[in-house]
Amino acid sequence: MKLTADAKGVFPIAPTPFFDDGAVDRASIDRMMDFYQSCGATGLTVLGQLGEAPKLDFTESLEIASQVIGKAGGMPIVVGVSAPGFASMRSLTRAVMDLGAAGVMIAPPNTLRTDDQIVTYYHQAVDAIGDDVPFVLQDYPLTFSVQMAPSVIRRIVTDLASCVMLKHEDWPGLEKISALRRFEAEGAMRHISILCGNNGLFLDYEMARGADGANTGYCFPDMLCDFVKWMGEGKTEAAHDLFDAHLPLLRYEQQPGVGLAVRKYVMMRRGILSSAAQRRPGGALTPAAKAEVDHLLTRLGKHDPRAKNLV
Amino acid sequence: MKLTADAKGVFPIAPTPFFDDGAVDRASIDRMMDFYQSCGATGLTVLGQLGEAPKLDFTESLEIASQVIGKAGGMPIVVGVSAPGFASMRSLTRAVMDLGAAGVMIAPPNTLRTDDQIVTYYHQAVDAIGDDVPFVLQDYPLTFSVQMAPSVIRRIVTDLASCVMLKHEDWPGLEKISALRRFEAEGAMRHISILCGNNGLFLDYEMARGADGANTGYCFPDMLCDFVKWMGEGKTEAAHDLFDAHLPLLRYEQQPGVGLAVRKYVMMRRGILSSAAQRRPGGALTPAAKAEVDHLLTRLGKHDPRAKNLV
Amino acid sequence: MKLTADAKGVFPIAPTPFFDDGAVDRASIDRMMDFYQSCGATGLTVLGQLGEAPKLDFTESLEIASQVIGKAGGMPIVVGVSAPGFASMRSLTRAVMDLGAAGVMIAPPNTLRTDDQIVTYYHQAVDAIGDDVPFVLQDYPLTFSVQMAPSVIRRIVTDLASCVMLKHEDWPGLEKISALRRFEAEGAMRHISILCGNNGLFLDYEMARGADGANTGYCFPDMLCDFVKWMGEGKTEAAHDLFDAHLPLLRYEQQPGVGLAVRKYVMMRRGILSSAAQRRPGGALTPAAKAEVDHLLTRLGKHDPRAKNLV
């Protein structure tokens, strides 16, 4: 089952669980996979930037992808294959597709500047991985320093049939979704799936702009799933109420650099991960930060029972 | 009355009101000044980055500063004097101090990289403006691409007695406040005022880390004033409730690029500005964005009556 | 006399002469103007980045432009008007055009990334200064961090009739000249003048690629004039011999940051400037660096008598 342009719903970005000594924690991966399925996730992305992919060597990457795919239970699994060179990107892509991945995600290298450079890069990436592999275009200027105008995304989508999804995390980004959907409405671009990242910080308005859901790692993916579902069912204000209750924590987790430490800490308190450890370089939460997250969870617990009675 | 290291409370960042044709709207400046005083603001900053300072020529800058200082009603007025060169910085500083400004704010040019380059720049700036002029150090890496480690801020504070305040808008930034206050507690740095920017996105936890208040332009400065006051009075949970009610709008306004359009639009709807116009280059809100802001205000109105019955 | 797309030859970039105390040295400006005319310069650019324009306030900028234009002796004078905002850009442009400038030069702000952002910026700049003012497009990615693809330059040239010249200083840049001249040959772009900057580091091959000459500040503009003239006369190898004799010094002067100190030092030793002083921030040459420049001049003197018997 390969990823298609019809993908919808929530594809969580899975963190990579580690023990305190830095070894991969395979039991936590199993628990995490059960958890994502119980949330109502419609797919899953592994080995992304916040999956600490660059901190894994090739063998570890394959083992994690293999375990996740084995536990997918029907969810399409997207694997991050961004790499400094096309040889590594191809090796990893070929290996994970053989294992049963549904597609791959490719972020642009931070040296790209002009429109042509960006389009050319994706042409070369597709030449490297093969045009039979569906890929997700990651548009995340804050982290990658690459700015893709809507017209550039259109060129990539038009030129490369294997581009089936946009991981949208430009900031600000609402108008970009509108622009892309306008292209489609005008017949100027074929349809692709747009799932939103950026920890979901603007998901409350991105859906109405035309997004198909979320593709991000917020520590309550079950909330993201509810939100997307309720918006689809027309329960707009209830969905906003739920989202707003989570926003203080969600915003705290969205901080660059420390966000992953927050995410892992909450996932540990929720009983999913056995440790909040990151591989180096990676920040641990200070006692003050932990107290802030605990305070945020306590306040959230008044609105969402899933934030109560954590370990 | 000059700015000192004891400054506390809320110093709003004032926008510059324009008519639709780009001319400065002096009547709106008067209304805005009355409004800030009615909010309980303890000071005010004009001609900052989001005051569209770079879009004004020298004469206009002076006229605006003069009008604001004339209507200050006892509030200390800080004037942004960041400039591509020291000659312009000195000219503007000297002129506004003569008009009665309490101090100036200086952002680093985006070419600075190493610790020494940053410290040297502020030495030269003080040489240019004179060491009798109190200045605010603006630490805003997202916009200026200059990263100041806590130890660099300490060097600037230690070397330059006229540095009395930090406009703190690093992101993430909570640990930086703690680090600076720890320096003070250890006797390793003299006390300075720390007021927080970044549209107040983390003000709810910055106060407890040791910040003295806010120095930012969120369209409900009255909320910021209440929040800071209540935190000072120990009404912590009530303060958080108020903050959280505003967070969806506050986060929306914090978006780079479009944020100022949101701010001016809401200040127009609140009856403070006669127009939401910006000088070019500057974005106007699309109809979709206006509808989103209206929706955010409607939802906010359920918790804060100040968001109701807007024009 | 306004600048046109037929400009050819050498437009030196004039430094701004200062006394050691930072005051503008008007007598050196006069000497410098006489010198440029004696070199065979066909035009002149003032108030560029290396003219220390950002270190001048508005009044000083006008006085310098006025003096230079008064001493132009028939040379078209281009004035750098790059500014952080359009109000200042318009004020300076209008003032210098009234004084008799032939055109203005506009560099892009370093926040521009996408093709559309760059093109839009120049549209807005022309709206600000008026479409009756000929302008030079400065393409200098190393300093401004803005990368303009050839197709972007073509869009600007096509959209904006007042764009008459490219100050070409991309690096590497030879293929860009070829690409632009190919557009012209194919009828896909109207002709513009291309003068090369970057201290002339690749002028030896830029001419054959289609450049019309140089627009840079190397301390021997007389060499640049000879080189361009000889290439035009078919004395190719003699021209290369002359260029190569200068290359060790030229490359040394091309260093970012310290280059201007080298340039002013040599122009002082050539009797043109009374001082090598720069306004702050600006580096002075260390004794070791001075000795290196002296050594370079001594070696150059064996091939070019103009480098001999300096003061």
Added chain:
Amino acid sequence: MKLTADAKGVFPIAPTPFFDDGAVDRASIDRMMDFYQSCGATGLTVLGQLGEAPKLDFTESLEIASQVIGKAGGMPIVVGVSAPGFASMRSLTRAVMDLGAAGVMIAPPNTLRTDDQIVTYYHQAVDAIGDDVPFVLQDYPLTFSVQMAPSVIRRIVTDLASCVMLKHEDWPGLEKISALRRFEAEGAMRHISILCGNNGLFLDYEMARGADGANTGYCFPDMLCDFVKWMGEGKTEAAHDLFDAHLPLLRYEQQPGVGLAVRKYVMMRRGILSSAAQRRPGGALTPAAKAEVDHLLTRLGKHDPRAKNLV
């Protein structure tokens, strides 16, 4: 034999030879190794940025390192191990040290800004690779966007005993060498080897500032060896004459992006490589560029017979 702080002379940066189809050309590696030894190189660096290291997968990297080490003939071999994460860096380091490498070279990731961030990164890198592995600190701001003040290099050298060499390619960089050697003279920093990169563009003055030689890939490493040797023997002006004769070509090859195409093309014309091919992304020389390089070689041939009679 491990790399020490006493390293001197010329350590060429070896390109990775490919066939036109992108496969590694092992016969050219053997020829290249013979050539470097015949030049008088005192060491060699492989798998650097311009060795196209990011375009190789792990297996290929090891095979190339193994072949080079096997043909080293007594030269210490430094292997570039820069990687987006420490797991890959450690894996490659351990493998090449087992194969007999003399040390490794580590470039900073382009996200580092403050002094502390840079120092911390190298601490973590040494934790990852082991403090028994000598490493070369690569200081190349133009490519990596990381600026290391001399005091930062001193902190790294002082904290980390396994830092034995600086690959110096800051630009401008002469004063940095002087600053570091001054630290040593004052007893404020232990001695390390400083070998210069940046294609040797300032090697003519770097030696006198205190550099120990070159660590760069210019297509005439035999010239670099002669230059360093002659400077050591006091044949200063002859050394400069030789250097200046090469400077036009050397400067042409130093262009970012296209430089490697020039280098490989000349090495092919010298009979060392069988093809000038690069893996993608990588530029090929246009016919115009080839003609320029041929012209530069012809002119060089008048001064240096090694540039004559090429294939």
